[in-house]
Amino acid sequence: MENITVIIMLLFGVAFLSLISKRYNFPIPIVLVMCGVIISVVPGLPVVALSPEIVFIIFLPPLLYHAAWHTSWSEFKQTIRPITLAAVGLVFFTTGLVAVVAHWLIDDISWPLAFLLGAIVSPPDAVSATAITKGLGLHPRLIAILEGESLVNDASGLVAYKYALTAITAGNFVLWQAGLNFVLMSVLGIAVGLAVGFIMYYIHKRFVCDDIIEVTLTLLTPFASYLIAEHFHGSGVLAVVATGLFLAARSGTIFSHESRIMTNTIWDVLNNILNGLIFILIGLQLRQIIEGISNYSGNSLFIWGSVISIVVIVVRFLWVIPATIIPRMLSRKIREKEEFDYRNMIIFGWSGMRGVVSMAAALALPLMLNKTEEFPLRNLIIYLVFCVILSTLVIQGLTLPWMIKKLKVQPYSILAEEYNIRNMIVSETITHIEDNFSLLDDELLHNIKSKYEVKFNRLQKTELPANFFGNGKVLGGQIFNEFTKLQIDLLNVERGKLEAMHKAGSVNEEVFRKIEKELDLEETRLWMEMYEE
Numbered sequence: 001m002e003n004i005t006v007i008i009m010l011l012f013g014v015a016f017l018s019l020i021s022k023r024y025n026f027p028i029p030i031v032l033v034m035c036g037v038i039i040s041v042v043p044g045l046p047v048v049a050l051s052p053e054i055v056f057i058i059f060l061p062p063l064l065y066h067a068a069w070h071t072s073w074s075e076f077k078q079t080i081r082p083i084t085l086a087a088v089g090l091v092f093f094t095t096g097l098v099a100v101v102a103h104w105l106i107d108d109i110s111w112p113l114a115f116l117l118g119a120i121v122s123p124p125d126a127v128s129a130t131a132i133t134k135g136l137g138l139h140p141r142l143i144a145i146l147e148g149e150s151l152v153n154d155a156s157g158l159v160a161y162k163y164a165l166t167a168i169t170a171g172n173f174v175l176w177q178a179g180l181n182f183v184l185m186s187v188l189g190i191a192v193g194l195a196v197g198f199i200m201y202y203i204h205k206r207f208v209c210d211d212i213i214e215v216t217l218t219l220l221t222p223f224a225s226y227l228i229a230e231h232f233h234g235s236g237v238l239a240v241v242a243t244g245l246f247l248a249a250r251s252g253t254i255f256s257h258e259s260r261i262m263t264n265t266i267w268d269v270l271n272n273i274l275n276g277l278i279f280i281l282i283g284l285q286l287r288q289i290i291e292g293i294s295n296y297s298g299n300s301l302f303i304w305g306s307v308i309s310i311v312v313i314v315v316r317f318l319w320v321i322p323a324t325i326i327p328r329m330l331s332r333k334i335r336e337k338e339e340f341d342y343r344n345m346i347i348f349g350w351s352g353m354r355g356v357v358s359m360a361a362a363l364a365l366p367l368m369l370n371k372t373e374e375f376p377l378r379n380l381i382i383y384l385v386f387c388v389i390l391s392t393l394v395i396q397g398l399t400l401p402w403m404i405k406k407l408k409v410q411p412y413s414i415l416a417e418e419y420n421i422r423n424m425i426v427s428e429t430i431t432h433i434e435d436n437f438s439l440l441d442d443e444l445l446h447n448i449k450s451k452y453e454v455k456f457n458r459l460q461k462t463e464l465p466a467n468f469f470g471n472g473k474v475l476g477g478q479i480f481n482e483f484t485k486l487q488i489d490l491l492n493v494e495r496g497k498l499e500a501m502h503k504a505g506s507v508n509e510e511v512f513r514k515i516e517k518e519l520d521l522e523e524t525r526l527w528m529e530m531y532e533e
Contacts, residue, residue, distance in 0.1 A: 006048055007277075010048075010277060010280055010281075011273065011276075011277070013035065013280065014032065014272075014273065014276030014277060014280060015276075017031050017032055017035055017276070017280075018272065018276060027132045027397050027398070028275070028276070028279075029132060029275070029279045029353075029355065029393055029397065030132075030393055030394055030397045030398060032276055032279035032280040032283065033279050033280070033282055033283040033389075033390065033393055033394070034283065034394065035280060035283060036279070036280040036281065036282060036283015036284040036285075036286070037283040037284075037286050037390070038283075039280075039283070039284060040283060040284045040285070040286040040287040040288075041286065041287060048281060048284045051363070053364075055278070055356060055357075055359070055360035055363075056236075056360055056364070057223070057226070057227070059274055059277075059278050059356065059360075060154075060226070060236075060237070060240075060356065060357070060360070061222035061223050061225070061226040061236070061240050062219070062222050062223075062270060062271070062274060063271065063274055063275065063278070063356065064151065064154075064222065064237060064240045064241060064244070065221070065222035065225075065240050065243070065244045066244075066267055066270075066271045067147065067150075067151055067244075068151055068240065068241045068243075068244025068245050068248065069244045069247070069248045069251075069267070070248070070509065070513070071144070071147050071148065071151065071244075071245060071248070071509065072144065072502075072505075072508070072509035072512070073245050073248070073249040074502070074503075074504070074505025075140065075141070075144040075148075075505070075509060076144065076148050076245065077505075078141075078144070078505065079141060079144045079145045079148055080148075081327065082145045082149075082323070082324075083145055083148035083149050083152060084152075085323045086145070086149040086153065086319075086320075086323070087123075087148070087149045087151075087152035087153035087155075087156055088152075088153070088156050089319065089323065090122075090149075090153070090316065090319045090320070090323070091122045091123055091153050091156040091157050091160065092122070092156065092160060093315065093318075093319050094118060094121070094122040094312065094315050094316070094319075095115060095118035095119045095122045095157075095160045095164075096115075096118065097118070097311060097315045097318075098114075098117060098118035098121060098122070098308065098311055098312060098315070099111065099114035099115040099117065099118040100114070101307065101308065101311045102114040102117050102118070102308060102384075105303075105304060105307055105308075106304055106380075108376075108377060108380075109377060110376075112164060112167040112168045113168065113376060113377055113381065115160070115164040115167070116161065116164035116165060116168060116365075116381065117308070117381050117384060117385070118160075118164075119157055119158075119160035119161040119164050119361075120157070120161055120358050120361045120362050120381070120385050121308070121312050121354060121358055121384075121385055121388045122153075122156070122157045122160065123150075123153040123154050123156065123157030123158075123354075123357055123358065124149065124150050124153065124351070124352040124353055124354060124392075125150060125353055125354055125355030125356050125357060125358070132351075132353060132393075132397045132400060133146060133351060133400070136400065136401060136404055136411075137404075137409075137410075137411025137412050138344075138347065138404075138409075138412060139344060139412045140412065140508055140509075140510075141338075142344050142347065142348060145348065146348065146351055151241045152237075152238065152241065154237040154357045155185070155186060155189065155235040155237045155238045156182070157357065157358075157361070158235070158237065158357070158361065159181070159182045159185060159235070161361050163181075165365075168369070168375075168376075169366070169369060185233065185234055185235045186235055186238055187234075188229065188232060188233070188234030188235070189229045189234035189235030189236065189237065189238035189239040189242070190235075190238050190239070190242045191234070192225065192228050192229040192232065192234050192239045192242075193225050193229065193238060193239035193240065193241065193242025193243040193246070194242050194243070194246055196221065196224055196225040196228060196239065196243045197225075197242065197243040197244075197246030197247050198246070200217065200221050200243070200247060201246070201247060201250055201254055203217065204217065204254040204255065205253070205254050211256065211258050211259040211262055212262075214255065214256075214259040214263070215259060215262050215263050215266055218263050218267070219266070219267075219270070221243060221247070222240045222243065222244070225239045225240050225242075225243040226239060226240050249502075249503070252495065252498075252499045252502070252516065253499070257519070257520040257523045257524060258520075258524065260516075260517075260520050261517070261520050261521065261524065264517065278355075278356050279355070279356075282355065282356070282359050282386075282389060285359070285363070285382075285386065286386065289379065289382055289383050289386050290383075292378075292379025292380075292382065292383070293379050293380055293383045296380065301383065304380075304384060304387075305383065305384055305387030305388075305391075306387070306391075308384050308387065308388060309387050309388050309391035309392065312352070312354070312388050312392065313350075313352065313391075313392065313395075313396065316349050316352045317349040320345060320348055320349045321345065321349075324340075324345050328340060343407040343408075343409050344409075346403070346407060347400070347403065347404060347407070347409070350396055350399070350400060350403055351396070351400065352392060352396065353392045353393050353396055353397055354385075354388050354389045354392045354393070355389060355393065358385055358388065358389055359385065359386070359389060361385075362381060362382045362385040362386075363382065365378050365381065365382070366378075421498075421501065421507055421511055421515065422515070423456075424497070424501075425494050425497050425498060425515070426452055426456045426494075427456070428493070428494075428497050429452050429490055429493050429494055429497070430449065430452045430453065430456065432490070432493050433445075433448060433449050433452065433490070434449075437449075437486075444486070448486045448487065448490070451487065452490070484526050487526055488523055488526050488527070491519050491522060491523050491526075494519055495516070495519050498512065498515055498516060498519070
């Protein structure tokens with residue numbers, strides 16, 4: 001009962017802090033983590049322990065699924081090279097370099113423990129990256145790489161973590177076996193994710209006819225994908241990402257407008273709650289962590305935490321600079337196709353915030369190495385991971401907007417892209433009216449065409465003409481219903497054009513979702529305005 005009360009109070013705290021964050025334009029993960037840290041050191045309050053099983057099973061699948069759902073498959077596919085270099089190469093490079101520094105810096109840390117620490121802090125966090133970079137006006141390609149990296153790199157980090165843990169507990173480690181198993185886990189995870197996605201696509205398309213059931217299925221899908229993949233020893237992370245990308249690319253054809261509105265609303269609420277809880281729970285771990293490292297001097301702890309955090313930040317630049325420049329030097333096609341701006345490289349290097357997965361992996365370390373021996377340096381490793389999370393979230397998260405301003409990066413605006421897409425959709429619909437509705441009643445044809453001409457005129461920044469419906473005359477119920485049904489049919493024409501552009505990769509994901517939502521809301525309004533027969 002006490003835990004339930006604490007959770008409810010935390011939820012109220014999350015809602016209140018979210019309001020403050022939005023009002024003062026402050027990154028919500030930083031607000032929540034710092035608030036958790038402050039609460040955790042208040043004497044007399046109960047200790048809230050964060051179970052790794054809860055994070056990996058309850059929090060991680062829906063948060064990853066939501067992030068994947070809002071990631072454009074076309075943009076993901078176009079940026080697969082930098083995503084792979086960062087999500088695989090950078091993760092293993094970070095693991096190795098952190099291990100070398102930790103083994104040199106701290107006498108008690110053996111090589112297996114050092115690699116374990118490196119594996120835990122190596123993957124940047126999808127939730128942190130999305131939340132902190134939102135609204136900074138970054139270029140869509142850079143955002144696509146950051147989001148794609150943080151979706152995929154958890155699998156690489158967890159594989160390195162698993163094999164470092166095996167080397168400690170079982171005392172054996174074979175490099176080629178680890179590499180082979182990483183490939184097998186990744187392929188199996190993606191295969192399971194696509195299989196679950198296809199099955200859910202078929203169910204939504206053929207069987208589901210109720211909005212509530214449809215929304216319920218979308219909430220259960222990430223858990224099914226994750227658990228099935230983990231059961232067959234595949235990557236649950238990649239399974240959830242694959243399922244989310246597969247279904248998101250087909251959401252326009254499997255959901256009705258009502259279920260789409262309901263699904264997006266419920267998922268936004270759920271994502272906000274889970275995001276808030278996980279970051280405030282990370283901050284609340286401080287008291288438990290401090291109690292476990294009381295045998296070390298404060299000076300040593302500060303130096304170790306600072307050095308490991310600096311290494312994690314610096315190693316990203318050591319990898320990103322050559323990983324960006326070398327492919328351009330070797331490939332003329334890349335030079336011609338991809339615009340280069342050194343400022344984007346710096347921003348990418350400074351955007352490696354750690355969070356949910358690193359904390360969960362640290363807390364998942366076993367208490368006992370065997371029946372008689374405690375797991376070595378468990379509390380110290382958790383402390384060092386906490387230092388990395390706190391420093392990357394607070395230092396990098398707070399200074400990222402300042403860095404963008406100092407680099408004089410022109411904020412990317414998608415208004416021009418949105419304007420062009422709207423023009424294309426409206427123009428195509430007007431052409432469709434002229435080609436297919438010429439035999440309609442003149443007044444009906446005039447009214448339906450006028451609606452889209454008004455849309456077009458609005459896009460040309462002209463004002464709406466007054467009383468354009470029937471030149472001020474009141475339309476009869478039957479004519480009005482026909483007019484409304486025609487508008488709904490034409491909304492489907494607009495939606496079809498938008499879907500085609502989305503599949504071709506010629507529309508930004510944010511613009512696509514915004515226009516799709518507008519069409520859904522417009523259709524809902526039109527159905528509500530229909531006169532009953």
